[in-house]
Amino acid sequence: MKNLHVKLLALVLTAIGVGLITYKASVLGLPLKPKADTEVWTVQARLLVNGGNKGAKVELAIPDNPPSFIVLDEDFISTGWGLAVNEGKQRVADWAIRRAGKSSVLYYRVTLADDSRSTELWDKDVPAFPEKPVYPEPFGAAIRSILTDVREESADIASFTRELLQQLNSAVPNENVELLRSDTNSDQQWVRRIQNVLEGARIPSRILFGLKLGEAKNHAQLMPWLQVHNGDKWLSFDPKSGKPGLPNQFLLWKIGDDPTLRVNGVEKPTIQFSVTKSYREMISVANKRAENLGSKVMDYSLFNLPVQTQNVYRVLLTVPIGALLVVFLRNLIGVKTFGTFMPILIALAFRETELIWGVILFSTIVAIGLLFRFYLEKLRLLLVPRLTAVVTIVVLLLAVISVASAHLGLERGLSIALFPMVILAMTIERMSLVWEERGPSEAIMQGVGSLVVACIGYVVMTHSLVTHFLFVFPEALLLVLAMSLLMGRYTGYRLTELFRFKAALNHNRTDS
Amino acid sequence: MFASPKRLRELGVLGLNQRNADYIMRYNKRSRYPLVDDKLKTKDLAKKAGIAVPALYGVIETERQIRGFSKLVENYDQFVIKPAQGAGGDGIVVVTGRSGEFFRKANGQLMTLDFVTHYLSNILSGMHSLGGLPDCAMVEYMVQFDPVFNELSYQGVPDVRVIVFQGIPVAAMIRLPTRLSDGKANLHQGAIGVGIDLKTGATGLGVTQNRVQNFHPDTMNDTRGLIIPHWQQIMELSAQCADIVQLGYLGVDIVLDKHLGPLVLELNARPGLNVQLANDRGLLLNLKHVEKLKSLPVSVEDRVEYAQTHLVVA
Structure with missing residues (x-):
């Protein structure tokens, strides 16, 4: 095949480029568009501890890589208290102090962002089948009757649980359900009751506690949720409706019945949960995610450079795009310009002056x-x-x-100082040579051609989508490289040649 | 407005991109470029091979030698100044005579010695050379062009351009200077290119700046039906030139001198595409034909004969 080598090389480059871009965009969640902010929640647990001048210990259960979130920051604020974090089955913050003052405040603060990619729960142990409990009457009879009903209408553990929850939460409850509901006063007790019933069917279950994030609030409550194990994995259900799954934006705080807070030596303080919402750049979230995934990609990204150097690269990375544009306009269209890449340098200068002023100033000079x-x-x-x-x-x-423009108060006129003067001088020199040897029309045509290419280059190279994309995904330059290789082997006609050789066609037609 | 690329392809029209990628880059070794880019080297090679070229009066290589210019030309009233590495006929000055202190250019304008020395120094600093590299100036014999072209020429010297591919001439045209081209035989500057039949040396239609034209705009004479004298010799010279510089895709520029016959003026490793417009025949037709040949004819005579029997419209 013709140009096989070049085509294969271009294919490999494209594959690497597209692969890296896809990985960074879909796995790390780097934004494809500029100014992409993502919602970030800061959840705070505040404990007001009233000590009695003696040794004290406070243990607070805290989340550990909660599903559907990514932890961006975690803070423990506790003046004077010693802190240890125990990474057990349930993560626990363990504060201790030799002499607790009259009152002190302990904070646990976690900043999270949505992350649909992480859905794993931290406790994945397969539980044992529970023993059938001995129910006191009259509950025993009621539970047995309900279980028999449900069993008839279900096929497996998931459908059994759903059916059971629907019956227990029915809007028109029968007397058995009424009985089971009668002595539950809180959501938590209600989940316990359900677990109790499930034990009758020997289905392993557990309770989850979490916070529904949604909007900002100052007094959030841990919300109980139900999970049953189907022998394979844990399935979540809404204890109040039987709807499967976890609610949206549900921050899983702890698993199981163990108390959220355990104290020693002080009065049990109250926990106040609060949620605030803010916005953060997706890039910083992606950075954190890469760190969590152990990906080295972000360690070697341009974001690790000092800001000034970053800004230099924001411009530099667009130069190949401009050069590709020149290739396109020269080899595919056939536009004539002074010097190959002179228009690109002019386009870079236009960054400072902006287009209209740039063109006016360039033409004037x-x-x-x-x-x-x-x-x-x-x-x-x-x-x-x-x-x-x-x-x-x-x-x-x-x-x-x-x-002159300073006198007239035209600020734009000042930015002309950044024009590449040597390039301007060379342009003038070459233009005057062409003017004398090929005539003014050729010189003006090439001059206008250069200016048009510079304008298109400016528009492309300063487009926020382009600059952002290239900076976040510099591997896109591999695609530019692949395209320039392919264009390097383009042997078709240029657009202007179709016009130029029209003479050949017309003439041919009149002859024959 | 535009020609369809498919139709052009059918007509065998060669485009710039394809010329560069498929012919120049494939058949012309870069190491041989200096042989044609430097006209002094070309002249030297041609002379050694016994090919007739315009006589070299002198070469000016340094600013210092410019002072010796008037001495160099004291015996000549007519001469041509050329940058040795000029591109596309740029920077060539033809002096047709003297008028007291002045030199007369082909268009009748007078130049002072001061002007000429400045001009020479511009040439030396590379103003006309490819890539602006320092250059030297050649002073050579001014061709006394054959009166056969009187009817079809304005001031300057018409030259014959033959495209030679792998040693076989594939197309030819003659470039006629006009008032618009300021006496230069350069199509970009308004000269007319007229196609030549490879077999008979008869001229055909003309083309100027991509327009077909069958008369000379200044003399109003028909471009068709002129037989180029010494045609066989021109064809052979062209084929021979390809051998001395070893370039597969070559443009050979030849002028006809009244007394000396055909003289090779210069060679070009990147000849333009207008020849196909002038001949009303796409270059690709002949190029592909030659590329398909299993064995190429060897001797100069055989190659010319091959071209004249196989590469012309039947």
């Missing part, structure tokens, strides 16, 4: 420069001194325009 250059021709200077003279004139022109 080149036009005035050309006038001087034609005059210099009369003086018959040698090439290098003549170029030096043109550079000097260009710099003087820049200064004059800056000073």
Whole structure:
């Protein structure tokens, strides 16, 4: 096959580029578009401990990589208290103090972001089948009757649980259900009651506690949830409706009946949970996620550079895009420009002046420069001194325009100082040569061509989507490389040639 | 507005991208470029191979030698100044005579010695050379062009361009200077390119700046039906030039001198595409034909004969 080597190389480069981009976008969650912020919750547990001047110990159950969230930050604030975090089956913050003051405040604070990719619960142990409890009457009869009903209408543990929960939560309860509901006063007791009933069917179950994040609130309550084990994995159910699954934005705080708070030597303090919501850049969330995943990709990303260097790269990375544009416009369209990449440098200069002013200033400088250059021709200077003279004139022109625009209060005029003067001087020199040897029309055509390419380059290279994408996914340059390789082997006609060779066609037609 | 690429492909029209990728890059070794880019080297090679070229009066290589210019040309009234590495005919000045202190250019303008020395120094500093590299200036014999072209030429010297592919001439045209081209035989500057039949050396239709035209705009004479003198010799010279520089895709520029016959003016490793417009025949037709040949004819005569029997419209 023709150009097989180049095509394979381009294919490999594309595969690597697309692979890396896909990995970074879908696994690490790097944003494809600029200014993508993500919701971040800060959940705080506040304990007001009233001590009695003696040794005290406070143990607070805390979440451990909760499912559907990613932990961005974790803080423990406890002046004077010693802290140990016990990573057991249930993670526990263990505060201790030799002499607890009259009152002190302990905080546990965790910052989280949504992460649909993590759904694993921390406790995955397969439980033993519970013993059938001996129910006191009249409950025993009621439970047996309900279980018989449910068993008839279910096929497996999941459908059994769902059916049971539907019956127990029925809007029109029968007398058995009424009886079971009668002595439960809280949601937690209600889940216990359900677990108790499930034991009658020898289904292992457990209780989860978590916070529903949603909107910000100051007094959030831990919410109990039910899980049953089907011999394979834990299934979650809403204890109040039987709906399977965990609620949205449910921050799992602890698993099981163990108390959330255990104290020693002090009065049991009250826990106050509060939730605040804020927004953070997706990139910082992705960074954290990469760290959690143990991915090295973000360690070697441009985000680790000092901010000033980052800004330099934000510009540099767009240069190949501009160069690719030049390839496209020259080899596929057939636009004539002064110098191959001169328009790209002009486009970079336009970043400071912005488009309209850039074009006006560029045209002004080149036009005035050309006038001087034609005059210099009369003086018959040698090439290098003549170029030096043109550079000097260009710099003087820049200064004059800056000073004049400062007087007129036109701030844009000042930004002209960043124009690449050597490039301008070379442009003037080449334009004057073309002017004399190929005529003014050719010179102006190439000049306009350069300016048009520079304008398109400016629009593409400063587009926020492009700059953002290249900075976050610099491997996109591999795609640029692949495309330039392919365009390097393009042997088809240029668009302008279709026009140029039209003569051949027309003529042919009249002849035959 | 535009020609369809499919139709152009059918007509065998060669595009710039394909010329560069499939012919120049494939058949022209980069190491041989200097042989054609430097006209002094070309002239030297040609002379050694016994190919007729315009006589070299002198070479100016340093600023210092510019002072000796008037001495160099004291015996000549007519001469041509050329940058040795000029591209596309840029920077060539033709002096057709003297008028007291002045030199007269082909278009009648007068130049002072001062102007000429400045011009020479521009050439030396690389103003006309490829890539702006320092260059040297050649002063050589001014071709006395064959009167056969009087009807079809304005001031300058018409030259014949032959495209030689793998040693076989595949297309030819003659470039006629016009008032618009300022006496230069350069199509980009308004000269007319007229196709030539490889077999007979007869001229056909002309083309100027991508427009078909069958008369010379200044003399108003028909471009068709002129027989180029010494045609067989021109064909052979072109084939021979490909041998001395070993380039597979070559443009050979030849002028016809009234007294000396065909002289090789310069060679070009990146010849333009207008020749196919002038001949109204896509270059690819002949290029592909030659590429398909299992064995190429060897001797110069055989190659020319091959071209004249197989590469012309039947």
